[in-house]
Amino acid sequence: MSALAVQFLNGLASASALFLVACGLSIIFGVSRIVNFAHGSFYMLGAYLAWTFTRGLGWVGYGPLGFWGGILAAALIVGLIGVLIELVLLRRIYQAPELFQLLATFGVVLVVQDVTMAIWGAQDLLGPRAPGLRGAIDVMGQRFPQYDALLILIGPVVLGLLWLLFNRTRWGTLVRAATADREMVAALGVDQRKLFTSVFFLGTFLAALGGGLQLPREPVQLHMDMAIIADAFVVVVVGGMGSVGGAYLAALLIAQLQAFMLLVPDFEIAGLTISIAKMTLIPSFLVMAVVLIARPYGLLGKAPSHARTQASVEPVVRVTPPLLAKFGFATVAALILLPLIADEYGLMVATEILIFVLMAASLHFMMGPGGMASFGHAAYFGLGAYGAALAAKHFDAPMEAGLVAGPVLATLGGILFGWFCVRLSGVYLAMLTLAFAQIVWSIAFQWVAVTGGDNGVLGVWPSIGKTGFFYLSLALAVVGVLLLRRAIYSPFGYALRGARDSALRADAIGIDVKRVQWTAFAIAASFAGLAGALFAYFKGSVFPTYAAIPKSVDALMMVLLGGVQTISGPLVGAAVYMGLHEQLVRATELWRLVLGIAIIALVLAFPQGIAGFAAKRWAKEDGA
């Protein structure tokens, strides 16, 4: 009994820690609709700076600011860094297509990683313990850390302060109004720019505060940003985006689940031993999937109230200009001749880019014409890779069969997951795809008997040589891209775009919106699966990383960088992103810094994506 009570307290402490990080993210999203990937970076910076103020400068004791002063000072400084980023970067791209800001914040993540390493070094830094809170209190005969007891209180206190701020001040009222309907707030004459900047300050301040408060619990280290960001997103989405109270509720739910599942003993079902306690990788994503399916806008979230954004103004897809078509033919012709001039390495890079072109095109198909952004496209890439590899490993399937098995498995995954996903829209849909991707990833990771776990499936080599494999990839990529193009221009593609631009009107003229979107989802999954199967043979092995978040992020970056609303965007994006990455890693140790800066520069220069920019220029010259 006492063990259960203490475990409940453990859950409360973890919930507070999680809430502090997530509430800032939720507030920022609520007002500015920015999916702030860099939130984890601010959390990490807060922890590092707090370490510096309380221990790192070699001051006596906790230094002149004291322990709590140090944490607050760190959070304030990070808040100002947040303001700076908002002013010089995000403010310029609020008008860009939805999710484009994600690209910019991802650039910030990369830059912060290298800068942090340069300033604080690679070794883990152990922070000081809180003054007077080193010991434990007695809870029914068990010891419970004093600091954790304090954390249990801090969470609700911050929640209460935020409630006062939002409900008892004019600024808070404006923020709530902007969360509900920001166009209306602007129309009423409120200076949105000031509002956005101040909200960004508050959000980053809270992230850094959350990081600083972890000092007495865990060492400060370079993986903090990525370790927290996925969990923070889950909490925000489960709670309902923009809902601070929801974030606390979600943090509580997830933290308690994680604490109590560790106590569940193993049991057997039909001869299979089920170990709940071992499944530490998935609970938060499972919760997110269940909540989103049952309550599409999270526990306390509200459906976007206004219909104005429903009829959006995505540009019409026009017939390919003859010059662009010629350029496309020339590119393919050049690629066919490539083995004559390129060396083995050049072919290898080209093969890899072609595979990612196919993957990016498949993601673009559901994101651009389909209007369904996916944060978990790696799921289908991974399923394709595993389909091919497992067929080869368990059934000795030849490569031809593997290249069929992969897309088939991915399509099945797309049909299953898509059925749930198309019931949602916008960021909620994207987060559900992420949840499913994490479930795929953790199955690949934990079902060791079949998938080999993180050691992967090895020895999946193609039955043809490197030049042959290049031509195979070229053929499949070109055919795949052309088929996807064909689908966009087909009646199905028109229906899909109609459903995207106005679900209501599309419904009214007899289009089965959900079915059309579901089909598009499955098609996108199958082509991603084909890319994954090719990738498996190209690399000779398959690992859970193929289905992990960074792969999904890569695909997203390619599409956004190229431009969501142009059909050639993903092709350009994949080539630029992969090519840049590949060359930078070879050239410099600080490749993350340079890549991050490059992404930020591209974002600022081409807010419609590279191809989007070109298309716009084109249209202008045409008109002139």
Add this chain to the structure above:
Amino acid sequence: MTLKRRELLAGTAAAGVLLGSPTVLRAQNAPIRIGEINSYSTQAAFLGPYRNGWNLALEEANAAGGIDSRRLETLFRDDAGKPEDAVRHAGELVAAEKVDLLAGGFLSNIGLAVAGYAKQNKKLYVASEPLTDAIVWSQGNRYTFRLRPSTYMQAAMLVEEAAKLPITRWATISPNYEYGQSAVKWFKELLVKKKPGVQFVAEQFPALGRIDAGATAQAIAAANPEGIFNVTFAADLANLVRQGNTRGLFERRAVVSMLTGEPEYLDPLADEAPEGWIVTGYPWDQVNTPNHVKFREAYRRRFNDYPRLGSVVGYDTVNAIVTMLRQSRTTDTEKMVDAMEGLKFQSAFGDVEFRKIDHQATLGAFVGKTKLVNGKGTMVDWRYADGKDYLPSDAEVAAMRPKDA
């Protein structure tokens, strides 16, 4: 990391400069190129000292005239913790940079991915760090060799100590991935074999890098074990130690812990390092064998820092490669592989051999107890456990390794 790649390349080229501009070297004096792939950006704490050790050995070898007056040079690549990137680098290094052999690897799956590449493309791969047993056993191949004592070997070293304890109820805490899973598997299997009657009453597998330490400590305590086998390391370890200390998890309990005695993981714990844990590790300041003193002094002179275990691994990987090249006197892959099989070389820890039967080196580890001295964790009552004494029988190894390896 304090050293930049370009500076290092410049440094390693120093011997080459004496012969004239590196770009106009005569063919027979063309450098021997090693392609080194590692997770520099994601495992920086471990791999910074590793690279220092690597460069130290390389500079020593070049100062001694290289191999038949050919100097050695290294091309470092960062795989960012992704096996698919490591394979791309391997391809690039072999095809574009024409390296003579591949080396490196920290994460097990990356080691396996590069080993697969080495087998397919018939290139020598000297895996330095990855601990997985599969790389030399179930997935072993002719072209892959591994330096560090594996998960099995380190578990066997700790089982030897654990079996001496007068306790039977054990619990395990281990990161939820292959390294953690197989460490627990071997520890259980070998301990039960050595001491029938031991019980395992609780198992915790926290996600790597994301341990919920309070809840995990509580769940272990609830089963009331007499001994705890810990496999967590780095940040997870620090979290567990803090929560465990505050909650009294480790009081009146024996703790046996893998890798915890390595300075990489012990030093960040500072004055909160646990006392009395039985660990594998590296008491760098106390090992006074001639080889090690020579290495430690050279390392200190060169980098003004003390060596970590990673430094030894980097240093000895190069030492093994250099010794092999002096024997093979060629960069023909098949001849280099033949020379690697059964290769004996002088490591910082003494004599080491790359076994012909499974390509595993017999490099050992230090087994001892942790203790706080002057506010810092260190190892006491330690001994060197020679790797060759902690491997399964040849028949068992042969049964695990593919026939064509």
